[in-house]
Amino acid sequence: MVSFDIHQNKDVRSTTRSAASAGNSARQGYVRPAAVAGTFYPADRTRLKQLINTQLDYGRALLKELAPQLPAGVPKAVIVPHAGYVYSGTTAALAYALLERGRGSVTRAVIVGPTHRVAVRGVACSTATAFATPLGEASVDVNAERRALGLAADEPLRSGMHAHPNVPDSALIVNDPTHAHEHAVEVQIPFLQTIFGPDLSIVPLNAGDASPEEVGDVLRSLWGGPETVIVISSDLSHYHPEAYARQLDDETIDNIAHLRLPIHPRRACGAYPINGLLDVLTRGLDSAKRETSRETADSSQENTATPTNPQFDLRLLCRSTSGDDGVVALAGKPRPAMDDPDEPVVGYASFAVWQSEATGNSTESASRTHVDNHVSNDSKQDSASRTSAEQVDEANRRTALLSLARAAIRQHLGLENDPSNSPEVIISSNPWLDEPGASFVTLTEHGQLRGCIGTLEAYRALGKDVADHAVDAAAHDPRFFPVSKDEYPLLHVEVSVLGKPSPLPVQSRTELEQTLRPGIDGLILTDRHGRRATFLPQVWEQLQVPHDFVSHLLAKAGIAPSYDWHDGEITCERYEVSAYAEH
Template identity: 70%
Template sequence: MVHFDIFHENSDVRGNKGGTTGQGYVRPAAVAGAFYPADRTRLKQLINTQLDYGRSLLKQLEPQLPAGVPKAVIVPHAGYVYSGTTAALAYALLERGRGTVKRAVIVGPTHRVPVRGVACSHAVAFETPLGAVPVDVDAERKASSVLIVNDPTHAQEHAVEVQVPFLQTVFGPDLTIVPLNAGDASPEEVGDVLRALWGGPETVIIISSDLSHYHPEAYARQLDDETIGNIAHSRMPIHPRRACGAYPINGLLDVLVHGLKSAQCETIRETSNEEGEACRTFAAEQFDLRLLGRSTSGDDGVVSLAGKPRSDMNDPDEPVVGYASFAMWQNTNTGIGDETARNTGIATPEDRGGVLLNLARAAIRQHLGIDNEPGNTPDAIIEQNPWLDEPGASFVTLTEHDQLRGCIGTLKTYRSLGKDVSDHAVDAAAHDPRFLPVSPEEYPLLEVEVSVLGKPMPMPVRSRAALEQALQPGKDGLILTDQHGRSATFLPQVWEQLPAPHDFVSHLLAKAGIQASLDWNNGEIECERYEVTAYAEH
């Protein structure tokens, strides 16, 4: 490990064209003219064209995405003509942070000079045709316990460099960067570097990675879609044969799974008791990772959005490189205590329950044409409670004389909690295909329950027996999905009717259209668990 006092002893502020000016070493652009245009005007034109394309795609995707600036993105690093549009989709999303984001921590792999660990360089700036971007040397110094210093691995490496012109364009001249190359390192080691540099809203994390390399496109898409699914479900480690930036990706997933190591959760990996489990749950609920889009080098810059089919292949046998872009949001309100909530004007859980139930009823009344009191319409309730603008996923359940009358919801967060609850309340009353729509005359007979869902987390079980043993009755919501895409979920409340894990799983399989008696031993059924905070009328 190179000590930072020695490493930055003669650092000034990097000069121009890779020289030194008495201010320190400026790392010159190594791949300008190869991976992207060396001419400043042509480079700006290309980036702006690709960002316009990304913005147009984002308009289709944004209704399903959380609000706010992503804390981290995963973007490809090939030549701009191949992967630039895929990267631009994520960078168009990061434009939300212009004026707020001042630092980008960029972590890429090592294609040319291998290292053990995560390496910064002596450079005080990185040069591109758009100008020199200062390196946040103070941040590197503060993270010196988890970094090494290695100039050769940065000298010709393109994975970090190709991100810098996009960042300069999106965030403007006040940006600083922390350029890092991750070589052979464990997910925890890379994760510890990210935790050390995490910062607040002024900092974004850029993970630079392509996917599979030089397989026939038909096969490459299959491999890449599997890798994309593993990343989206935090199944690590990702193997370097599946993503050249596997080490940086695994570091980000380590943060997603194990959290930011708050003072209360320092021993999270070593703890197996209830307190440790609470820490792990807290960590999982801190983040929301979403696929944005995917493509290959054979797609001529056409990006297929998340949830949409891939574009037609030009040549299924053409060897290609795969690309994908992801964004991850941080839930900055997770873990706020009741006292802190009162002091900051954020509703306590008890307050929130009353507001959510009132919102659901107001939405149903409005749908049925029953007059709401002034100031008690859905829009007014949302306006009066700013926390309802936070992203959230919910289910609304209606009962009548203790019998189910409607239940509609979503497992994935893609819009504000207020909008999600009010729309699902109407859907439960009018659009549950199992029941006739609720009539105005029935409204007084309804009882309402609102369930706010935590983030679904993969269960590392490969057999039915292991699943049934791992389930926590009364606590776990469960999602089962088979290899044909058939899927269904039970909320934790269903345990009241089906308290035995075997019966719970059997009925859920049947709900998904799968044989209730199905047994499996090789991971044929994907299992995810989640928890809910349920608010019911009494």
């Protein structure tokens, strides 16, 4: 989708100068000049620095209030708006005040925005070796772009190129026209130059028509280690009356916070970049398609290997609209009063994502990417994965699902595999596996958990979901070493197909424990600070008393096991599972 909302800076009196001449550069190659200096932000270097510092001071003050509720350390990724600074700069500034923790350690920013003016299919980098702003030139990590495209180390980038078909991020392309006048990436660069200094390199990308997985694969290929931050550039709703816009934006914010894919472009102009990040948060960094070492090879800046199977913590920071005159509402706080509820406005929000190594054991298995965050508020309890599939004989369902999981693991391990029983053949022979579905695959060995990975909400075909989770349970569960070829015959496989979560209308812990159905209900708990966790129904086998079940789940969410509530402070959802285990 291409839109033409030029939501610019109110102050356009600054004299526009050619940003290509900003700073003295000895770099060779094309420098992409600033396209929106003087409109979205001041073109005068001094006035731009003053404005950014004022807004960062505002963000730092907000951070002092919000910091006790946030994880420590530098966020790995942020979602920030990209309108004129006088409209959305303060909303972005809170996220950048957080990223400022990484000054001295962060040396690269991967910036992904939408395509407002020139549509593309895929995710586009450019041939530029630097992007200029009034603060100077930000060098582009062209070597990382070459590797992501599958090019030789000395091969020049040419507009019109496509990634090599064998690379994991095959949706990556080179397209200069889509970058020429695009503001979504450009407006982030002066903030990044200010908080990280002149040595920062960038990877500027415009995400056009692309699936969440395609954008996610590009992000995975450029993810890097602690030296790299991911900046997703997006506004929210556009030009609705403010009273209605706030309602729409709060729904979108909730969907993002709960990792509900996909976000629609009508709700966020940067939906494609956002969906790519959410794909990473739900599917993780490891993929059978991804070459894990490629991004860290041959780069002086990429001196830390990409961590595998991390756990992510996504937090809303703040929200606002263009009608709020730069005043933002912190997460969990009410919005300011509206001057004119009927005024058309643009919505903004900032999020941050923290990444850590997933550690520890659990009575119930974890998703590869913080499954505790992947929940749904859909009030209907019927599952998208069980439409016409309910008509399939249960014995056939069991055979197909277990055979599919086994075949996927064999294929991954490189074991001898009957071509007539490959994952592709099993899926093609069972059309119901092409319907949307969410699953967990659990592996045990001699009665002990050996790996378990899954998701709570259907976002792709059930067959692909099961096959991918089977491989991830065998190879990518962070609690265990990968399954070896010799272990394969010892594995016991179980596939769980999940229904959609539905809200439980309970106000207290006592009501919850009285309502739960042991052995039937999977449970999701969410508190007002965004802490969430889930247990599958199978956990009832170890925790048969509702009070114990809830206590352990609270502990998993980082809440005191003895915590009691009476005012609906904890949101409760339940879901059912159809489990298919080997005898």
